[in-house]
Amino acid sequence: MNYPMINPVRVDANAGTWKPILLTAANEFPVVTPIATASPDYVIQLNEIKSFQQNITTEERKLVQYWGAGAVLRWNEIMRELVALHNLAPYQNPDGSYPIPSANNPLAYPTFPFSNPPYACRAYAYLSTAQYDACIGAYFYKQQFNRAAPFTVDATIQTLLPKSTLPSYPSEDATVMGASVEILKLLFPGDQDYINQRAEEHKRARLIAGANVRSDLDAGEVLGKAIAAKFIARARGDRAGAAVGNATVWAKLKSDCIARGETPWLSQETPERPPMLPVFGAVKAFLFDSLTLVNSIRPPAPPSTGSQKFKDETEEVYQITKNLTREQLRIANFWADGVRTYTPPGHWNYIAANDFAQQNFSEARWARNMALLNMSLIDAGVVCWDAKNLYYNPRPMQVDPRIKTGIGLPNFPSYISGHSTFSGAAATVLGYIIPARAQAYKDMATEASVSRMYGGIHFRSDCEVGVITGNKVGAYAIARGRIDGAE
Amino acid sequence: MKSTLPKLLLKIFFCNLLLLCFISAKAQTDIDGLMMEKKFFCVGPTAGYSSWKNYWEGTLKRDNLNLGRVSTSNFMLMGNYGITSKLNLLFGLPYVKTKASAGNMAGQKGLQDLSLLVKWVAYQKHIGKADFKTFLMAGYSTPLSNYNADFLPLSIGLHSKNVTMRLMADYQRNHLFATASYTYIARSNVTIDRYTYYTTEMHYSNEVRMPDASQLSFRAGYRSETLIAEAVFNQWTTLGGFDIPRNGMPFVSNKMNATSIGVNLKYETPVNGLSVIANGSTTIAGRNVGQSTGFNAGVFYIFDFSKKIKTEKKSANKPENK
Numbered sequence: 070m071n072y073p074m075i076n077p078v079r080v081d082a083n084a085g086t087w088k089p090i091l092l093t094a095a096n097e098f099p100v101v102t103p104i105a106t107a108s109p110d111y112v113i114q115l116n117e118i119k120s121f122q123q124n125i126t127t128e129e130r131k132l133v134q135y136w137g138a139g140a141v142l143r144w145n146e147i148m149r150e151l152v153a154l155h156n157l158a159p160y161q162n163p164d165g166s167y168p169i170p171s172a173n174n175p176l177a178y179p180t181f182p183f184s185n186p187p188y189a190c191r192a193y194a195y196l197s198t199a200q201y202d203a204c205i206g207a208y209f210y211k212q213q214f215n216r217a218a219p220f221t222v223d224a225t226i227q228t229l230l231p232k233s234t235l236p237s238y239p240s241e242d243a244t245v246m247g248a249s250v251e252i253l254k255l256l257f258p259g260d261q262d263y264i265n266q267r268a269e270e271h272k273r274a275r276l277i278a279g280a281n282v283r284s285d286l287d288a289g290e291v292l293g294k295a296i297a298a299k300f301i302a303r304a305r306g307d308r309a310g311a312a313v314g315n316a317t318v319w320a321k322l323k324s325d326c327i328a329r330g331e332t333p334w335l336s337q338e339t340p341e342r343p344p345m346l347p348v349f350g351a352v353k354a355f356l357f358d359s360l361t362l363v364n365s366i367r368p369p370a371p372p373s374t375g376s377q378k379f380k381d382e383t384e385e386v387y388q389i390t391k392n393l394t395r396e397q398l399r400i401a402n403f404w405a406d407g408v409r410t411y412t413p414p415g416h417w418n419y420i421a422a423n424d425f426a427q428q429n430f431s432e433a434r435w436a437r438n439m440a441l442l443n444m445s446l447i448d449a450g451v452v453c454w455d456a457k458n459l460y461y462n463p464r465p466m467q468v469d470p471r472i473k474t475g476i477g478l479p480n481f482p483s484y485i486s487g488h489s490t491f492s493g494a495a496a497t498v499l500g501y502i503i504p505a506r507a508q509a510y511k512d513m514a515t516e517a518s519v520s521r522m523y524g525g526i527h528f529r530s531d532c533e534v535g536v537i538t539g540n541k542v543g544a545y546a547i548a549r550g551r552i553d554g555a556e
Numbered sequence: 557m558k559s560t561l562p563k564l565l566l567k568i569f570f571c572n573l574l575l576l577c578f579i580s581a582k583a584q585t586d587i588d589g590l591m592m593e594k595k596f597f598c599v600g601p602t603a604g605y606s607s608w609k610n611y612w613e614g615t616l617k618r619d620n621l622n623l624g625r626v627s628t629s630n631f632m633l634m635g636n637y638g639i640t641s642k643l644n645l646l647f648g649l650p651y652v653k654t655k656a657s658a659g660n661m662a663g664q665k666g667l668q669d670l671s672l673l674v675k676w677v678a679y680q681k682h683i684g685k686a687d688f689k690t691f692l693m694a695g696y697s698t699p700l701s702n703y704n705a706d707f708l709p710l711s712i713g714l715h716s717k718n719v720t721m722r723l724m725a726d727y728q729r730n731h732l733f734a735t736a737s738y739t740y741i742a743r744s745n746v747t748i749d750r751y752t753y754y755t756t757e758m759h760y761s762n763e764v765r766m767p768d769a770s771q772l773s774f775r776a777g778y779r780s781e782t783l784i785a786e787a788v789f790n791q792w793t794t795l796g797g798f799d800i801p802r803n804g805m806p807f808v809s810n811k812m813n814a815t816s817i818g819v820n821l822k823y824e825t826p827v828n829g830l831s832v833i834a835n836g837s838t839t840i841a842g843r844n845v846g847q848s849t850g851f852n853a854g855v856f857y858i859f860d861f862s863k864k865i866k867t868e869k870k871s872a873n874k875p876e877n878k
Binding site for chain 2: 070146149150153154157158159160178337338339340390395398399402403405406408409410411416419466472473474475476477478525
């Protein structure tokens with residue numbers, strides 16, 4: 070995608086004072102004191118830029134412009150691409166069971182990961198939160214060392230990007246890049262070659278642009294990687310590794326549901342596929358603890374599968390799919406975000422990126438806003454998956470086989486709708502970030518939600534309660550935004 | 557006196573619906589060496605059914621228990637008008653319906669693509685008892701409804717606008733004949749309902765670039781005044797595109813290739829101007845398409861809008877010494 074180059078209205082020079090997510094302090098990790106701009110070694114670095122700038126090709130100018138749109142944006146985009154690439158469910162084994170992708174052997178089939186919506190919302194969250202803390206670190210040290218940018222030191226250096234008024238050591242681009250690379254390698258371990266290649270390209274773009282000298286980049290990258298390590302440690306302990314469950318867990322979800330007198334969800338795939346990451350509801354949220362989830366956010370039980378309301382809602386879905394208009398199908402397709410896509414959380418990242426690009430945000434503000442959005446999205450995913458597997462409610466076509474889908478049926482319980490929960494959260498957070506668009510986001514969330522009824526794969530209760538629950542999650546992100554020092 | 561109409565019937569274009577499953581239910585008409593006489597209009601309905609259980613995911617052949625058997629029914633109105641005996645205008649107007657026997661995916665139905673084709677006898681020569689002709693054809697097809705192409709394999713078509721160019725040679729000696737043709741299909745971009753999609757990379761657009769395609773066709777068999785029986789070999793090649801990933805879904809711009817063989821039959825009834833056709837074909841090799849087998853049948857009638865005496869018509873299709 071083409072985006073305008075970063076040229077912030079507010080430079081956010083004080084972003085080093087914003088409240089980090091995992092860092093204990095902006096300077097938790099040290100950064101070596103930079104060499105002086107008058108030193109011979111610095112001159113060598115200036116000459117490196119000059120050598121890059123001697124014959125700038127059209128290709129190189131494009132590269133500079135591409136990365137000039139922002140490190141947070143571009144690495145977010147790269148993750149969306151990797152999510153889409155890996156968003157494919159594994160094919161069954163000869164015995165009808167399904168193989169589980171392994172991070173330890175990512176390139177063997179089934180390749181790791183299967184980046185389904187829960188996996189994806191968590192991936193975006195770790196990327197964005199690490200990028201945000203990386204920015205806080207970078208901005209902190211920029212102020213501390215106050216080393217001028219190369220184009221300020223040497224007027225013969227061309228600048229192919231809008232001139233930043235910030236000190237350039239360490240480079241916030243490189244810090245975000247370093248953090249992003251580490252998170253991406255953790256989550257997409259089979260794609261490291263590609264990830265490294267993009268990182269090299271990013272650094273080269275900064276040098277060609279005359280925006281940073283080599284030591285700005287090196288220091289930034291080291292800092293970014295150190296900060297990412299904290300997030301990786303959190304990720305390793307956030308219980309996502311156990312989210313896939315096992316045969317005992319799967320059987321218990323079903324028997325618990327039956328014990329409550331309800332019709333349990335059954336996979337509609339052949340052979341029957343275990344529910345997608347059924348223990349994802351136990352993953353550690355970013356914005357609240359598990360007690361808050363249970364007491365303040367968890368939605369009430371859906372209409373009983375034996376109730377008249379349930380029958381009415383089933384009939385409603387049947388009637389919608391039977392009389393589906395082309396416009397309703399368009400809406401269902403537009404929001405489907407199924408196989409081989411960046412998933413609904415990715416869709417909201419895309420919506421956010423497009424709108425943020427019009428706001429002239431600083432790199433730090435991009436990071437902060439993306440972090441708020443993606444913390445709300447992972448937490449929406451956690452809350453939603455908690456409800457899905459607690460209530461274990463069947464899909465419409467399980468109880469009425471006349472219902473067919475024009476999009477695709479996800480392989481996990483119905484209540485509450487993931488699309489609705491994600492969208493309810495995202496619309497709330499984005500409406501806080503760009504108040505002028507609040508109603509537009511709300512309308513999008515409503516459309517995304519109802520699109521699942523048009524697709525024949527959700528009941529009205531799933532959708533409506535999903536949006537309300539998402540809104541609640543979004544409110545926690547806003548509460549954080551109000552006190553993070555960036556307002 | 558036996559009417560000459562039966563003779564003219566021979567010149568009806570041979571209505572061959574080759575439904576290449578995913579490739580689109582577009583009718584592959586007119587790959588034959590027959591022409592309508594001036595101001596004669598042959599028109600009629602056809603109905604067809606094709607289905608597959610196995611398909612090629614890239615080059616890997618597999619089945620899919622969540623689709624079961626995917627079937628396509630089509631109903632089509634086809635016509636061929638003789639502007640002159642050497643220049644014909646043909647059209648096809650299909651209605652298509654799809655269904656999967658297993659799983660949850662909704663079958664699709666609707667008017668598919670209108671196709672128009674101009675067929676011109678560019679060169680013809682009698683060599684002793686044999687007849688040799690070269691044809692040039694140009695066609696255009698365009699979707700007639702806003703159907704969803706982004707729901708393969710159940711979409712009723714690919715929704716591209718196509719420009720078709722075909723070069724064809726036909727040789728007949730007594731009742732035996734052979735026809736060979738090469739077709740190039742230039743396809744327009746397709747618009748889908750979402751603004752991102754993944755091929756071998758991410759695209760942020762609702763427009764999908766469609767690779768062009770080509771088709772080789774060989775036919776040979778028996779051609780008499782009352783009966784045509786021919787064996788058909790077709791090879792459709794998509795000139796670009798990508799493979800369905802492992803356990804993924806097909807997409808409009810996949811590299812869809814298919815090789816099929818089949819048989820076409822046409823019989824002219826004792827009723828003047830009325831003929832029936834039947835054909836069957838099966839896919840013997842493919843890539844990103846279903847291994848479909850299908851049948852079609854149709855009835856055609858010729859309307860004579862010429863004021864000339866029919867016996868004056870010369871058959872372009874028969875040797876002079878007949």
